[in-house]
Amino acid sequence: MRDGFYTPSPLSKTPIISEERVKCDVFCQINNNTIMGNSVFIAGLGAISAIGNNVAECLDSLESGKAGMGHMHFFDSLHRDKLPVAEVKISNEDLSKLSGLPQTKSRTAHLSLIAAREAINDACIENIASLRTGFISANSVGGMDKSEKFFVEFLSGNSKSLPAGRQGKLRGVVNHECGSVTELVADQLGIKDYITTISTACSSSANAIFFGARMIKNNFLDVVVAGGTDALTKFTLNGFKTLMILDEKLCQPFDDNRRGLNLGEGAGYVVLVSEKVAATLKKKPLVTLSGYCNANDAYHQTASSPDGTGSFLAMSGALKKAGLHPSDIDYINLHGTGTQNNDIAEGTAIKRLFDPYFPKMSSTKTFTGHTLGACGGIEAVFSVLSLQHGIIYPNLRLETAMHDLPFTVETKFIKNYKVKHVLSNSFGFGGNCSSLIFSKV
Amino acid sequence: MYIRATGNISPQKTFGHLSFLTEVVEYSGNRLACIEPDYKTFIDVKLIRRMSRIIRLGVAAAMECLQEADVKIPDAIVTGTAYGCLEDTGSFLTKMVEFNEELLTPTSFIQSTHNTIGAQIGLMLKCNNYNNAFVHRGFSFESALLDGMMLLQEKDATNVLIGAIDEITNISHAILSRMGLYKNGPVSNLEMYKTISKGTIAGEGAAFFLLANEPSLNDYANLDGLKTFYKPENEKEVENQILSFLAAHSISLSDIDLIITGKNGDTISDKIYDHLTNGIFNNCSIVHYKNLCGEYPTASSFALWMGANIIKTGAVPAALEYTGNKKDEIKNILIYNHYQQTHHSLFLISAC
Numbered sequence A: 001m002r003d004g005f006y007t008p009s010p011l012s013k014t015p016i017i018s019e020e021r022v023k024c025d026v027f028c029q030i031n032n033n034t035i036m037g038n039s040v041f042i043a044g045l046g047a048i049s050a051i052g053n054n055v056a057e058c059l060d061s062l063e064s065g066k067a068g069m070g071h072m073h074f075f076d077s078l079h080r081d082k083l084p085v086a087e088v089k090i091s092n093e094d095l096s097k098l099s100g101l102p103q104t105k106s107r108t109a110h111l112s113l114i115a116a117r118e119a120i121n122d123a124c125i126e127n128i129a130s131l132r133t134g135f136i137s138a139n140s141v142g143g144m145d146k147s148e149k150f151f152v153e154f155l156s157g158n159s160k161s162l163p164a165g166r167q168g169k170l171r172g173v174v175n176h177e178c179g180s181v182t183e184l185v186a187d188q189l190g191i192k193d194y195i196t197t198i199s200t201a202c203s204s205s206a207n208a209i210f211f212g213a214r215m216i217k218n219n220f221l222d223v224v225v226a227g228g229t230d231a232l233t234k235f236t237l238n239g240f241k242t243l244m245i246l247d248e249k250l251c252q253p254f255d256d257n258r259r260g261l262n263l264g265e266g267a268g269y270v271v272l273v274s275e276k277v278a279a280t281l282k283k284k285p286l287v288t289l290s291g292y293c294n295a296n297d298a299y300h301q302t303a304s305s306p307d308g309t310g311s312f313l314a315m316s317g318a319l320k321k322a323g324l325h326p327s328d329i330d331y332i333n334l335h336g337t338g339t340q341n342n343d344i345a346e347g348t349a350i351k352r353l354f355d356p357y358f359p360k361m362s363s364t365k366t367f368t369g370h371t372l373g374a375c376g377g378i379e380a381v382f383s384v385l386s387l388q389h390g391i392i393y394p395n396l397r398l399e400t401a402m403h404d405l406p407f408t409v410e411t412k413f414i415k416n417y418k419v420k421h422v423l424s425n426s427f428g429f430g431g432n433c434s435s436l437i438f439s440k441v
Numbered sequence B: 001m002y003i004r005a006t007g008n009i010s011p012q013k014t015f016g017h018l019s020f021l022t023e024v025v026e027y028s029g030n031r032l033a034c035i036e037p038d039y040k041t042f043i044d045v046k047l048i049r050r051m052s053r054i055i056r057l058g059v060a061a062a063m064e065c066l067q068e069a070d071v072k073i074p075d076a077i078v079t080g081t082a083y084g085c086l087e088d089t090g091s092f093l094t095k096m097v098e099f100n101e102e103l104l105t106p107t108s109f110i111q112s113t114h115n116t117i118g119a120q121i122g123l124m125l126k127c128n129n130y131n132n133a134f135v136h137r138g139f140s141f142e143s144a145l146l147d148g149m150m151l152l153q154e155k156d157a158t159n160v161l162i163g164a165i166d167e168i169t170n171i172s173h174a175i176l177s178r179m180g181l182y183k184n185g186p187v188s189n190l191e192m193y194k195t196i197s198k199g200t201i202a203g204e205g206a207a208f209f210l211l212a213n214e215p216s217l218n219d220y221a222n223l224d225g226l227k228t229f230y231k232p233e234n235e236k237e238v239e240n241q242i243l244s245f246l247a248a249h250s251i252s253l254s255d256i257d258l259i260i261t262g263k264n265g266d267t268i269s270d271k272i273y274d275h276l277t278n279g280i281f282n283n284c285s286i287v288h289y290k291n292l293c294g295e296y297p298t299a300s301s302f303a304l305w306m307g308a309n310i311i312k313t314g315a316v317p318a319a320l321e322y323t324g325n326k327k328d329e330i331k332n333i334l335i336y337n338h339y340q341q342t343h344h345s346l347f348l349i350s351a352c
Helices: A026-031 A055-064 A092-099 A107-123 A144-155 A178-189 A201-217 A234-242 A275-280 A309-322 A340-354 A372-389 B045-050 B053-069 B086-098 B107-112 B116-125 B137-153 B170-178 B235-248 B267-277 B300-313
Strands: A040-049 A133-138 A194-198 A223-230 A266-274 A287-296 A331-333 A360-362 A421-427 A432-440 B002-009 B076-080 B130-134 B159-166 B205-212 B221-230 B258-261 B286-288 B332-339 B343-350
Touching (some): A040 A055, A040 A275, A040 A372, A107 A144, A107 A266, A133 A178, A133 A201, A144 A234, A178 A194, A201 A223, A201 A266, A201 A287, A287 B130, A331 A372, A340 A421, A372 A421, B053 B116, B053 B205, B076 B137, B086 B107, B086 B170, B107 B116, B137 B205, B137 B221, B137 B300, B159 B300, B235 B267, B258 B267, B258 B300, B300 B332
Parallel strands (some): A331 A360, A331 A421, B076 B159, B258 B332
Antiparallel strands (some): A040 A266, A040 A287, A287 A432, B002 B221, B159 B205, B332 B343
């Protein structure tokens, strides 16, 4: 096979091929994974969720224990009085002012642009235009918030002039595709060297982040903005409702009496850079993406296997990739949705892998709700913050620890904790399980 | 990297190890539908009943590909789909609107998820390995392919199953027609390039490939290179992208025995192909493929299937129209495709 099977698109940009590329980083040597190059650093963070419109606000809420769930204010559904959701606390009109995109565009794109832009600004990469830059984003239902409004008109056959199917303004459905949301944002960010979208349900943005890291390790890109976005939609809310896994109260992940999940919305992105780019930055990145793994539970389309096979394989695979032992992990940001099925499967896999030494653990979905295609991105941001600040987040509303598990999740916000390695779990429909490990250098 | 096996369900007779495009199916109308096989050979009857059409298409194409490769459990399953499972999405949306968010059942919601096909393949095989789904419009297949190629390069996989699946439904055809994508009035797919008019013909398909980093005795072709570029500024940039791609693989246009282009019969879309045919592709032999499978965001997977078969059989099927000189021996093929002037891709394949 010829070397360099993929040719990145920029014509004017010179790849940064360093002499160090032939050397291998320490993790790779452990795995004898000789073709992999340098480490991939996290240079910037951006997030918007029910607990804050930017990273600083989210961090404040995490510290003060302020959850983001409640009654629907901006999102509307027949189930508004029954089902709490974790909304981003801004109307579409004000969101449009923040993002700069027109209101006619999907809320998913607005959230994405706001968080991705924050991440890029945070990274402060001066010469970004001369670097090979990619935007790898995830979402679960694209521009569905607009499509489902379009559909009401599309299906109505009441108009005398137009039969059903001829109605509805096309602008409501033109950005329906998942990839279309990504492109709206990429075009605003001015990124065109590599753009793609991943959709593997709730593990989508974890997969986007590590696909981005691999694009850098393979020397196809220098900088990647990676993560995911999802807005609340009736489509998703009703879909989850039919599965009977939504909690009518505020969710209680890893509680023995947990009842289900609360849906949320938001976006989270990290800016990944090569070691070479990291060395040129004024603000030196201190965290790497050291491990990652994608495995499939292959058990059921929507349910996890009782022993958490997929979760176990994803976590152990990520540890292997990072060259770490379970005892090296200081904190696990759990997938922890609050459903009966997820929490016992995830917990059983953790027991199998970590027993008897359990790291601190919590589900930040107790704050943000389950943001689906965005959760891997938002929780990656929280994981990096945990490493940067030496903090552990509480798992809110825990009353009774799960009887079947030998460990309890953390219930308090802890400061000055020595955090060197964080494991972040994202598991989804279709058995898709992905784990990421972030490490402090 | 080697293309060891393929499985392709399309509007042509491409499925079930038939002779390679010896007979071309003609359609009248602007919508080409897949010729569906007897699924029972590949999928459990009880499962077939529960699966929607696109899932059957994808799973059957994947199973045929694995059978041909004699691989039971691939090291990775990666799919690309621009629209995902549209029938299920449309069905859940319709019921949700009609019943005003009440009386809904989960099946179509569950199956509407974009990773359903890859997940179903994993589930049927009891395959716990890497499983990913790309959903980026005209780059969906190319992204999936790149993921698979990287896994091989990283030595995290020795073989990968890569597929592209997109379907047309009544709803999507109605909406995309209103957007002006398709030709109006009766039109034959086989006459598609003869009349110059606005719009193309809608297509769909499910094409899977088993890529391996070690050769076997039955490989179709080497997959040497892949490139994607987004919204090129002008024709000159397209030319430069093509030439730099070839240069990166130390090959020149004179070494390319055949070019497969994504010409789709739409005047605007075809402008760049015509420009290249009269320009840098001037002395090359060229064939097109979208008159066979129609236009859809992952149609380039049909081109890769066709190119791989041309290399394996050593001949261009007589049914394909040629531009330029016919080469006796076909060793190197360049595929150039674009989707709606936005997503451009290049593939380079060669004889093993």
